[in-house]
Amino acid sequence: MHGRLRAEASRYGLELDLRERMAEKTGLPDQSVDSVISSLVLCSVKEPDAVLAEIRRILKPGGTFRFVEHVVAEDGTPTRASQRLLRRPWAWTFEGCSCERDLEGAVRAAGFASVTVEHYRLHTPFLPFNPQIAGIAEA
Template sequence: MLQTDRETLDVQRTHAVRGRFNAWLLEVLDGYQHRKYAALKREMFGGLSHTVLELGAGDGANFRYLAPGTRVIAIEPNVHMHRWLRARAARHGIDVDVRAATAEALPLADRTVDAVISSLVLCTVPDPARVLAEVRRVLRPGGRYWCIEHVAAPEGSALAGLQRALRRPWRWMFEGCETCRDTARLLREAGFASVEVTPFTLPTVFAPIRPQIAAVAVR
């Protein structure tokens, strides 16, 4: 078995142990993340309505940016997040359908949704290319995938060196989160009709996740 395969299995095997910690951590950091991302998320997600598929819905932090009455199919494999997810849905008037599934195997038929969203999720999944293939599969023609992701810093930079140095402990602590992923390239290679990527730097004390992108991909 390859080393990367063993690491993926380790993450999956210990998910239940760290799941409670990460569910708690998301709640603790909710206000901080809202301050950092609110304007961008309102711009990206605020106009969506009807039915939205959210990958890695976590504790429902993105529900505040959606219109009340929106139906959200919330994919969240960490069951320790679900009580907060449902509570936030009730608070923001979201009709939520919580599914304890993975983004690599979405429990939806082909071409069934017009909008998919995610934030800081493609960094964590073991097989992001497979996730993007699943997104394309469930989107109707013309449907859009909106995402925000932290990404690898420019090669040769001090920050890239820090990301590499912290990769393994960061991955272990945060349920598989990768610090060095070239997500923009993955999006462009996924077969979407068009992909628009906007790089930005997040002003945060968490240095490994400062380089980020906001992207929209059209089916």
């Protein structure tokens, strides 16, 4: 999608520095980034805790990590049952995505100075995808 992103940025006169790297090892210097934005990433990486540690490492003091993720549903709910039932086909279809991760807990445990999270649900026929969080974590 980099081609599309570059074209759209060019349309608005923006210059981009895109790098194809793993989220666990960005290669960026310590405390060198003002903000990290992540949308539906932590559900599919192998080690969410390693990604969060990397984000903390590269964020400047007071920098922000802004994220949107789909998360595990509450135990005993129909959504949680469907997440368990569809776990493997979901991961095969959506590049390793897991709807069963407690990503809010992972962000809160990652050592950020503050974390604000909003819970919401998408109106979609893809039931396992319904529980969502959006938030800001500050370094």
